[in-house]
Amino acid sequence: MSETGRTETFSDGVLAIAVTLLVLDLRVPARDTLHGSLAAALARQWPAYAAYLTSFLIIGIIWVNHHAVFELLGRIDRVTLFLNLVLLLTVVAIPFTTALLSEYLTARVDNARTAALVYSGVMLAMSGGFAALYAYVAHRPALLAEGVDPKAVRASIVRFSAVGIALYLGTVVIALFSAPLCLLAHLLIALYYCFQQIRPGPRTGTA
Amino acid sequence: MSETGRTETFSDGVLAIAVTLLVLDLRVPARDTLHGSLAAALARQWPAYAAYLTSFLIIGIIWVNHHAVFELLGRIDRVTLFLNLVLLLTVVAIPFTTALLSEYLTARVDNARTAALVYSGVMLAMSGGFAALYAYVAHRPALLAEGVDPKAVRASIVRFSAVGIALYLGTVVIALFSAPLCLLAHLLIALYYCFQQIRPGPRTGTA
Amino acid sequence: MSETGRTETFSDGVLAIAVTLLVLDLRVPARDTLHGSLAAALARQWPAYAAYLTSFLIIGIIWVNHHAVFELLGRIDRVTLFLNLVLLLTVVAIPFTTALLSEYLTARVDNARTAALVYSGVMLAMSGGFAALYAYVAHRPALLAEGVDPKAVRASIVRFSAVGIALYLGTVVIALFSAPLCLLAHLLIALYYCFQQIRPGPRTGTA
Amino acid sequence: MSETGRTETFSDGVLAIAVTLLVLDLRVPARDTLHGSLAAALARQWPAYAAYLTSFLIIGIIWVNHHAVFELLGRIDRVTLFLNLVLLLTVVAIPFTTALLSEYLTARVDNARTAALVYSGVMLAMSGGFAALYAYVAHRPALLAEGVDPKAVRASIVRFSAVGIALYLGTVVIALFSAPLCLLAHLLIALYYCFQQIRPGPRTGTA
Numbered sequence: 073m074s075e076t077g078r079t080e081t082f083s084d085g086v087l088a089i090a091v092t093l094l095v096l097d098l099r100v101p102a103r104d105t106l107h108g109s110l111a112a113a114l115a116r117q118w119p120a121y122a123a124y125l126t127s128f129l130i131i132g133i134i135w136v137n138h139h140a141v142f143e144l145l146g147r148i149d150r151v152t153l154f155l156n157l158v159l160l161l162t163v164v165a166i167p168f169t170t171a172l173l174s175e176y177l178t179a180r181v182d183n184a185r186t187a188a189l190v191y192s193g194v195m196l197a198m199s200g201g202f203a204a205l206y207a208y209v210a211h212r213p214a215l216l217a218e219g220v221d222p223k224a225v226r227a228s229i230v231r232f233s234a235v236g237i238a239l240y241l242g243t244v245v246i247a248l249f250s251a252p253l254c255l256l257a258h259l260l261i262a263l264y265y266c267f268q269q270i271r272p273g274p275r276t277g278t279a
Numbered sequence: 280m281s282e283t284g285r286t287e288t289f290s291d292g293v294l295a296i297a298v299t300l301l302v303l304d305l306r307v308p309a310r311d312t313l314h315g316s317l318a319a320a321l322a323r324q325w326p327a328y329a330a331y332l333t334s335f336l337i338i339g340i341i342w343v344n345h346h347a348v349f350e351l352l353g354r355i356d357r358v359t360l361f362l363n364l365v366l367l368l369t370v371v372a373i374p375f376t377t378a379l380l381s382e383y384l385t386a387r388v389d390n391a392r393t394a395a396l397v398y399s400g401v402m403l404a405m406s407g408g409f410a411a412l413y414a415y416v417a418h419r420p421a422l423l424a425e426g427v428d429p430k431a432v433r434a435s436i437v438r439f440s441a442v443g444i445a446l447y448l449g450t451v452v453i454a455l456f457s458a459p460l461c462l463l464a465h466l467l468i469a470l471y472y473c474f475q476q477i478r479p480g481p482r483t484g485t486a
Numbered sequence: 487m488s489e490t491g492r493t494e495t496f497s498d499g500v501l502a503i504a505v506t507l508l509v510l511d512l513r514v515p516a517r518d519t520l521h522g523s524l525a526a527a528l529a530r531q532w533p534a535y536a537a538y539l540t541s542f543l544i545i546g547i548i549w550v551n552h553h554a555v556f557e558l559l560g561r562i563d564r565v566t567l568f569l570n571l572v573l574l575l576t577v578v579a580i581p582f583t584t585a586l587l588s589e590y591l592t593a594r595v596d597n598a599r600t601a602a603l604v605y606s607g608v609m610l611a612m613s614g615g616f617a618a619l620y621a622y623v624a625h626r627p628a629l630l631a632e633g634v635d636p637k638a639v640r641a642s643i644v645r646f647s648a649v650g651i652a653l654y655l656g657t658v659v660i661a662l663f664s665a666p667l668c669l670l671a672h673l674l675i676a677l678y679y680c681f682q683q684i685r686p687g688p689r690t691g692t693a
Numbered sequence: 694m695s696e697t698g699r700t701e702t703f704s705d706g707v708l709a710i711a712v713t714l715l716v717l718d719l720r721v722p723a724r725d726t727l728h729g730s731l732a733a734a735l736a737r738q739w740p741a742y743a744a745y746l747t748s749f750l751i752i753g754i755i756w757v758n759h760h761a762v763f764e765l766l767g768r769i770d771r772v773t774l775f776l777n778l779v780l781l782l783t784v785v786a787i788p789f790t791t792a793l794l795s796e797y798l799t800a801r802v803d804n805a806r807t808a809a810l811v812y813s814g815v816m817l818a819m820s821g822g823f824a825a826l827y828a829y830v831a832h833r834p835a836l837l838a839e840g841v842d843p844k845a846v847r848a849s850i851v852r853f854s855a856v857g858i859a860l861y862l863g864t865v866v867i868a869l870f871s872a873p874l875c876l877l878a879h880l881l882i883a884l885y886y887c888f889q890q891i892r893p894g895p896r897t898g899t900a
Contacts, residue, residue, distance in 0.1 A: 501703065502706030502710060506710040510717075512786070523804060524803075528807065542782050550774055553774075
C-alpha cells in the first residue's frame with residue numbers, strides 16, 4: 073500500500089471509530105430506576121442528542137476536509153505523519169468532551185461553563201492541528217501531487233486556517249456566557265461548513 | 280486512493296464498528312447480584328438476543344446495499360459525501376435504539392411502545408437517508424460508472440426507496456400496538472431482504 | 487474497489503473491532519472499593535486474562551483463515567456475502583461470551599457450566615458458519631480465482647470443516663464437566679492451529 | 694488485495710481502534726455525585742489525561758514503526774502473520790493498562806507501583822514482540838521487497854530492538870520507585886521517538 077494510502081486508512085479508521093463511539097454517549101435510561109414515562113426520560117436527554125448531532129457533523133466535516141487535504145498530496149514525510157497524529161489526538165478526545173457537555177449542559181452555570189470551555193477548547197485545538205498540518209504540506213511543493221498548484225494551495229491556507237480558528241475562538245468566548253448557546257454555535261458552524269462545502273466555488277476547486 | 284474508494288473505506292469502517300458495538304448491548308449478568316441460576320438469567324435476556332440478531336442483519340443488509348449503490352458510481356461529489364454522512368448518522372444510532380428496545384421490550388406497555396417507536400423511527404430515517412442518497416446519484420449520470428445505464432438506475436429507485444420506506448412506516452404503525460410484534464416485523468423484513476437479494480432478479484442485475 | 491476487496495475490508499474491520507473489544511473485558515479494579523492490594527485484586531482476575539488470551543488467538547486464527555479463503559476467490563456473489571455475515575454474527579458475539587466465561591469461570595459449578603456451554607456453543611456456531619462459507623465457495627468453480635484448482639479446494643473441505651466442528655463439539659462435551667478445563671481446551675486448540683498453520687504442509691498449500 | 698495489504702489493513706484497524714478506545718479511560722464525572730466544581734473534578738483527573746496522551750503517542754509511534762517495517766516487505770508468510778498477532782495482542786492490552794495506571798497513579802504507593810509495573814511490563818512485551826517480528830523478517834531476504842538491502846535491514850535490527858527493549862526495561866526499574874516518574878519516563882521516550890524519527894538519519898533512511 074502506498075504511504076499516503078496507509079495514512080488515509082489509519083486516519084479513516086480513527087475518524088470512523090471516534091464518530092461511532094459518540095453513540096456511547098446516548099445512554100438507555102435504566103428500567104429499574106425509571107421515574108415517570110420512558111418518553112419523558114428520553115426527552116430529558118435532549119442535550120445528549122443535540123451534542124451527538126453536533127459532534128457527528130463536526131467529525132464528518134473533519135473527515136471530508138482531511139480527505140480534501142490528502143487528495144492534494146503525492147507523498148508524505150515523517151513530520152506529516154506526526155502532525156496527523158496530533159490532529160487525531162484531538163479528534164479522539166471528542167467523544168469525551170461530547171459526553172461531558174451533554175452531562176453538564178443543563179447543570180449549575182459554572183459547571184456548564186467548564187464543560188462548554190473544554191468542548192470548545194478541544195475543537196480549537198483540533199482546528200489548530202488541522203491548520204498546522206495544512207500549512208506544513210502547503211509549504212512543501214515536493215509533497216504535493218502532480219498537477220497541484222503550490223501557489224493556489226498556499227493562498228487557500230490563510231482563509232481555511234484563519235476562518236476555522238476564528239470560529240472556534242468565538243465558541244470559546246460564547247462558552248463563557250452560555251453553554252447551550254455555545255453548543256448551538258457549534259451546530260451552526262457545522263451546518264455552515266456543510267453548505268459552504270457543498271456549494272461549488274473557488275475553494276472547492278482546490279480542496 | 281480514489282474518492283469513491285475512500286468514502287467506501289470510511290463507510291465500511293463506520294458500518295463495521297456500528298455492527299460490532301451491538302455486542303455491548305449483550306450484558307453479562309453480574310455474579311454478585313445474581314438471583315437463581317445463570318441459565319435463567321441469560322434466558323430472561325431473550326429480548327437482547329432478538330434485538331441483536333435483528334439489528335445485526337439490518338446493518339448487514341445496509342452494508343450490502345451501500346456496497347451495491349457505490350458499485351454504480353464512478354465518482355462522487357460533495358453532496359453525495361454529505362448525504363452519505365446523514366445515512367451514517369442514522370446507522371450509528373442503531374446500537375443505541377437496539378439497547379433501548381431490548382431494555383424496554385417487556386416493560387410497561389407505554390414504555391415498550393416508546394422504545395419500539397424510537398427503534399422504528401430511526402430505521403425509517405435510515406431508509407429515508409438511503410432513498411435520498413440513491414435518488415441523488417441516480418439523477419446525476421455524470422456520477423455513474425461507465426457502462427451503467429442511467430435509465431435502469433432511475434427505474435429501480437421508485438421500487439427500492441418506496442418499498443423500504445413503506446415497510447419501515449409499517450413497523451412504526453405496528454409499534455403503536457405491540458413492541459414484540461414490532462421487533463418481529465423488523466426481523467421478518469431483514470430476513471425477507473436477505474432472501475430477496477440472494478435470489479437473482481431484475482434488481483439484482485443493476486445492483 | 488473490487489467486490490472481494492470491499493468484503494475483505496468490511497470483514498477485517500469487524501474482526502479487528504471484535505478482537506480489540508476483548509480488552510473491555512479486562513476491568514480495572516475500582517480504587518474506592520479495593521480490599522487488600524491491587525496486585526492481589528489483579529491476580530484474582532486470572533480468568534479474565536486467560537479468556538482474553540484464548541479469544542484473541544481464536545479471532546486471530548479466524549482472521550488468518552478468512553484471509554486464506556478469500557485469497558482463493560476471484561469474485562463473490564450475494565450468497566457468499568450473507569454467509570460471510572452469518573460468520574461475522576458469531577464472531578461479534580465472542581467478546582460477550584468471553585466476558586461471560588471470565589465472570590463465571592470460578593463461580594458455582596452449574597453457572598460455570600452454563601457459561602462454558604455458551605462460550606463453546608458460539609465457537610461451534612462459528613466453525614459451522616465457516617464450514618458453510620467454505621463449502622459454498624468450494625463448490626462454485628466460477629467464484630474461484632484463476633489458477634485455483636477446484637478439486638484441491640473441495641478435497642480440503644472435509645478435513646478443514648470436520649476437524650473444526652469436531653474440535654468445538656469436543657469443547658461442548660468438556661464444558662459439561664469443567665469450565666476451566668473447557669477454557670484450557672480452547673486455548674490448546676488455538677495454539678494447535680497456530681503451530682499447525684505455521685508448519686508448511688499439504689493444507690497450507692491450498693489455504 | 695495483496696497479502697501484505699490485507700495484513701496492514703487489519704493491523705491498522707486494530708491500532709486505530711486501540712488508540713481510539715483510550716478515550717474510554719477519560720471518564721465524565723457523574724453529575725449527581727459531584728462534590729465541588731466540575732473544574733476541580735476534571736483537574737483531579739490529570740493522571741488520566743497524562744496517561745491518555747502518553748499511550749496515544751506510544752500507539753501512534755507503534756503505527757509509524759509498523760508502517761515502516763511493512764514497507765520493507767514484499768510478501769509475508771504465516772510466521773510473520775502470527776508474530777504480528779502477538780504484537781497486536783500486547784497493543785490491544787494498552788487501553789487496559791492505561792486505565793489501570795491512571796486509576797492508581799496517585800494511590801497508595803504499593804498499588805501505584807503494581808499499576809506502573811503492569812503498564813511498563815506490557816510496553817516491554819510490546820517492544821519484545823516488535824523486535825521478534827522485525828528480526829524474523831530481517832533474516833528472510835525472500836520476504837523483503839525488491840530493492841531493499843537485507844544487510845542494511847539486519848544492521849538496523851540490533852539498535853532498533855535493543856534500544857526499545859532497553860528503554861522499556863528502564864521504565865520497569867523506575868516503576869519500582871515511583872509511578873508518576875515512570876509515566877513521565879514513558880512520555881519522554883515517546884517524545885524522543887517522535888523527534889528522533891522526524892529528524893533525517895541513517896535509520897530513517899531504511900525505515
